[in-house]
Amino acid sequence: MTKKNAPTIKDVAREAGVAVGTVSKVINGRNVRQPYRQKVEDAIRKLNYEVNTYARGLKIRKSNLIALIIPNTLNPFFAAFTDHVEAALYEKGYKTLLCCADGDPDKEIAYLTMAMQNKVDGVIALTYSDIGSHIADGFPIVVLDRFFENRVIPRVASDNFSGGCLAVEKLLEFGCRHPVYIRFHSVFPGESDKRKDGYLHACEKYGLKPDFLDEVDNPDASSMLLDFLNRHRRPDGSLTFDGVFAHTDYHGYMFLNLLRQEGYRVPEDVQIIGFDGIRKFGGEQESLFISSICQPVRQLASKCVELVLAEDRSSVPSLTLLPTRYEYGGTTRKQREI
Amino acid sequence: MTKKNAPTIKDVAREAGVAVGTVSKVINGRNVRQPYRQKVEDAIRKLNYEVNTYARGLKIRKSNLIALIIPNTLNPFFAAFTDHVEAALYEKGYKTLLCCADGDPDKEIAYLTMAMQNKVDGVIALTYSDIGSHIADGFPIVVLDRFFENRVIPRVASDNFSGGCLAVEKLLEFGCRHPVYIRFHSVFPGESDKRKDGYLHACEKYGLKPDFLDEVDNPDASSMLLDFLNRHRRPDGSLTFDGVFAHTDYHGYMFLNLLRQEGYRVPEDVQIIGFDGIRKFGGEQESLFISSICQPVRQLASKCVELVLAEDRSSVPSLTLLPTRYEYGGTTRKQREI
Numbered sequence: 001m002t003k004k005n006a007p008t009i010k011d012v013a014r015e016a017g018v019a020v021g022t023v024s025k026v027i028n029g030r031n032v033r034q035p036y037r038q039k040v041e042d043a044i045r046k047l048n049y050e051v052n053t054y055a056r057g058l059k060i061r062k063s064n065l066i067a068l069i070i071p072n073t074l075n076p077f078f079a080a081f082t083d084h085v086e087a088a089l090y091e092k093g094y095k096t097l098l099c100c101a102d103g104d105p106d107k108e109i110a111y112l113t114m115a116m117q118n119k120v121d122g123v124i125a126l127t128y129s130d131i132g133s134h135i136a137d138g139f140p141i142v143v144l145d146r147f148f149e150n151r152v153i154p155r156v157a158s159d160n161f162s163g164g165c166l167a168v169e170k171l172l173e174f175g176c177r178h179p180v181y182i183r184f185h186s187v188f189p190g191e192s193d194k195r196k197d198g199y200l201h202a203c204e205k206y207g208l209k210p211d212f213l214d215e216v217d218n219p220d221a222s223s224m225l226l227d228f229l230n231r232h233r234r235p236d237g238s239l240t241f242d243g244v245f246a247h248t249d250y251h252g253y254m255f256l257n258l259l260r261q262e263g264y265r266v267p268e269d270v271q272i273i274g275f276d277g278i279r280k281f282g283g284e285q286e287s288l289f290i291s292s293i294c295q296p297v298r299q300l301a302s303k304c305v306e307l308v309l310a311e312d313r314s315s316v317p318s319l320t321l322l323p324t325r326y327e328y329g330g331t332t333r334k335q336r337e338i
Numbered sequence: 339m340t341k342k343n344a345p346t347i348k349d350v351a352r353e354a355g356v357a358v359g360t361v362s363k364v365i366n367g368r369n370v371r372q373p374y375r376q377k378v379e380d381a382i383r384k385l386n387y388e389v390n391t392y393a394r395g396l397k398i399r400k401s402n403l404i405a406l407i408i409p410n411t412l413n414p415f416f417a418a419f420t421d422h423v424e425a426a427l428y429e430k431g432y433k434t435l436l437c438c439a440d441g442d443p444d445k446e447i448a449y450l451t452m453a454m455q456n457k458v459d460g461v462i463a464l465t466y467s468d469i470g471s472h473i474a475d476g477f478p479i480v481v482l483d484r485f486f487e488n489r490v491i492p493r494v495a496s497d498n499f500s501g502g503c504l505a506v507e508k509l510l511e512f513g514c515r516h517p518v519y520i521r522f523h524s525v526f527p528g529e530s531d532k533r534k535d536g537y538l539h540a541c542e543k544y545g546l547k548p549d550f551l552d553e554v555d556n557p558d559a560s561s562m563l564l565d566f567l568n569r570h571r572r573p574d575g576s577l578t579f580d581g582v583f584a585h586t587d588y589h590g591y592m593f594l595n596l597l598r599q600e601g602y603r604v605p606e607d608v609q610i611i612g613f614d615g616i617r618k619f620g621g622e623q624e625s626l627f628i629s630s631i632c633q634p635v636r637q638l639a640s641k642c643v644e645l646v647l648a649e650d651r652s653s654v655p656s657l658t659l660l661p662t663r664y665e666y667g668g669t670t671r672k673q674r675e676i
Contacts, residue, residue: 021359068436072421074620079417083410086438090445095452098406098436100424107428250619280627281588281616282412289618 007047016043062121066094066308069111069125070144071102076278077297078126081144084301085124092309094121105129115139122308128188142308142316144300146190154316156303157191160275163293163324164198165205167245167273170291170326172206174333176243176271181212182228182255183247184221191321195247195275211241221251225258237263242270246290249274253289256331267291272331275324288329296322345385354381400459404432404646407449407463408482409440414616415635416464419482422639423462430647432459443467453477460646466526480646480654482638484528492654494641495529498613501631501662502536503543505583505611508629508664510544512671514581514609519550520566520593521585522559533585533613549579559589563596575601580608584628587612591627594669605629610669613662626667634660 009027013020016039025032026040043049066089073079086096097120101107108127112134115123122140125131132153135141145157171179181199185192196214203210213228215221232240246252252274256266264270277294279286288294299322307316328334347365351358354377363370364378381387404427411417424434435458439445446465450472453461460478463469470491473479483495509517519537523530534552541548551566553559570578584590590612594604602608615632617624626632637660645654666672 019357019360022357065435073411073417073424074421074622076414076417076620079411079414079420079620082417082420082436083412083438086411086436090437096436097403098420098424098434099428100421253618278619280591280618282414282417284412 007049009049011047012040012043012049015047016040063119064094065097065120066305067097067099067111067115067120067123067125069099069101069108069123069127071126071128072100073098076282077276077295079282080297081301084298085305088302088305092305094305094309101127103128109134115141124304124308138313140308140310140313142304144304145192146188152318154307154318154320155191156300156307156320156322158295158300158324159321160191160194160324161198161201163275163295164195164245165202166198166324166326167195167275167293168199168202168206168208170273170332171243171245171271174243174267174271178211178241179208179243179245180232180241181210181214181245181247182225182251183212183214184217184224184251185214185247187216192247192275199245222254222258225251225255226262229258229262239264239270244270244272246272246274249276249278249289249292252292252331256290266331267333271333273326274329274331277327288327291329291332292327293324294327295324345387347387349385350378350381350387353385354378401457402432403435403458404643405435405437405449405453405458405461405463407437407439407446407461407465409464409466410438411436414620415614415633417620418635419464419639422636423643426640426643430643432643432647439465441466447472453479462642462646476651478646478648478651480642482642483530484526490656492645492656492658493529494638494645494658494660496633496638496662497659498529498532498662499536499539501613501633502533502583503540504536504662504664505533505613505631506537506540506544506546508611508670509581509583509609512581512605512609516549516579517546517581517583518570518579519548519552519583519585520563520589521550521552522555522562522589523552523585525554530585530613537583560592560596563589563593567596567600577602577608582608582610584610584612587614587616587627587630590630590669594628604669605671609671611664612667612669615665626665629667629670630665631662632665633662 009020009023013023016023018036018039022032022036023040026037068082068085070078070082073082082098089096099107099111105128108129108131112123112131116136124142126144126146142154142156168179181196183196200210213224215224234240244252244255246255252272256272259266259270266272272290274290274292277292278289280289303320303322310316347358347361351361354361356374356377360370360374361378364375406420406423408416408420411420420436427434437445437449443466446467446469450461450469452458454474454477462480464482464484480492480494506517519534521534538548551562553562572578582590582593584593590610594610597604597608604610610628612628612630615630616627618627641658641660648654
């Protein structure tokens with residue numbers, strides 16, 4: 001018996017005269033031969049080994065492994081997030097099991113199933129599956145960015161709504177009068193959808209008429225951008241917009257190249273602000289591809305780690321939003337123009 | 339009994355009337371209560387369960403985990419390597435334990451020690467420590483790029499020497515007459531040192547006078563590049579070199595920006611070829627930062643996986659070199675100029 005008089009898995013094993021592993025197998029519904037199973041079940045009853053004690057018993061078998069399920073590490077945002085998660089976990093004595101599951105729900109589910117077999121102590125995930133149905137109540141999991149409507153799973157994200165507003169406000173501050181919004185989005189809903197909400201909110205607040213390109217991401221993105229450009233070209237060649245808020249740095253940079261190719265000057269004719277804060281060559285000291293609303297990737301990672309390791313699961317908020325910030329990256333005017 | 343008549347750990351467990359886990363514990367000298375230990379030992383004797391069978395027994399306890407020790411996933415080359423290693427391991431039924439050990443020998447050694455405790459089945463490493471002294475003979479380990487002079491450890495790398503030659507040959511093919519070499523290198527020796535050897539070899543082969551900047555990487559790299567530029571400026575402002583082979587895309591891109599800032603046109607006045615093949619935003623379909631000698635990062639990853647999982651360790655070569663290739667990235671002339 002422990003000091004607190006609550007029986008542990010070890011007490012059950014001692015009482016039943018079996019190994020702790022056998023008790024664990026019985027608890028987890030795995031195959032145990034009948035005489036041993038009977039002994040364990042008798043001991044559990046005799047000691048009044050309860051559900052909360054059961055949870056404590058599971059903790060004894062900690063793997064000190066956390067599974068990180070992300071699409072890939074090729075995307076610089078995911079790569080930076082992975083780097084920071086690994087560092088934050090290591091600092092807390094945990095190791096990182098990396099799963100790059102891009103577009104493969106089977107792979108995501110294989111990892112979640114493994115997690116459920118108590119082979120990892122928790123999961124940090126950015127997945128494309130409906131993972132809610134694959135995880136047990138109370139299992140330590142934190143998701144980055146995505147929604148899971150059918151299940152409350154703690155979620156960490158940048159404050160995309162405020163970030164969307166900030167992009168418009170910065171464009172206005174730097175002299176734009178007609179900021180448009182361009183977006184090629186995933187078919188999966190997520191927190192980043194709120195960037196558009198932020199744009200629309202800012203338009204209403206500042207009396208602007210919303211004007212946007214909003215399409216599912218596809219291989220024809222660049223020709224869609226060219227169509228969008230042509231629809232906004234006056235007979236004299238000038239454009240009816242003078243600012244662009246791009247849903248991601250990636251598409252903002254694509255639009256920058258297209259604008260320059262078509263003979264427009266950035267930031268003189270058109271200013272561009274992206275979203276993400278992707279840096280060239282990945283270095284934290286390096287310059288951005290374009291001016292951007294930067295996600296706090298290091299803080300997102302440490303918040304995910306903090307929450308997945310939280311002792312008291314009931315204290316973990318269902319949604320944690322971290323603030324974004326604007327940073328100059330060459331595609332906006334440096335000085336405020338009145 | 340199996341078909342080959344060699345008893346397995348399962349046969350021992352069946353004979354002893356205990357779980358396979360109990361046999362495994364006895365074999366591995368872990369704590370097992372006397373009556374069970376006795377049963378297992380009797381069964382081992384009765385079945386003549388032998389050393390080579392024992393080794394097979396150990397295999398049953400495979401973790402199916404491979405530790406990947408790299409500096410970080412912020413650098414796009416390491417990020418891509420990580421992504422490809424994870425995919426190649428997953429395909430073979432293995433999971434990836436990620437260790438980003440940048441500049442922390444303690445962390446590298448902690449992972450290697452864990453590996454030696456049979457918690458992982460192998461290690462793929464790009465480390466800065468003398469890891470030779472931390473691994474047992476015959477343990478499955480493969481290193482990327484680095485030398486370990488005091489111990490033969492299987493090593494996989496790009497063919498940096500040929501890549502260095504190729505850079506010079508391409509510059510000559512595109513019309514350069516005076517290619518220089520710039521390099522800011524790590525204090526740790528590695529396969530990439532051979533890029534310079536390749537440059538020097540090509541100079542000799544084509545009757546060129548070698549001219550280079552070769553410094554340890556440092557925060558003053560950009561002012562050193564400016565000094566180098568000034569030393570090569572004629573009184574009329576023109577430069578005494580017309581081609582640059584940069585040791586990495588990173589420093590090549592830095593030099594590109596400096597040259598343009600100083601009013602030189604790239605590729606008209608100066609052509610630049612880097613090394614690595616770093617792509618913008620990490621995507622495999624994206625454009626390069628500069629024209630480059632590209633490392634075959636996907637093939638490097640799958641070769642490392644193939645070798646770390648090789649059944650017969652004695653068949654693993656001590657050095658495997660994979661070919662590089664040139665790719666246009668905007669800083670060279672597209673057409674051959676005679």
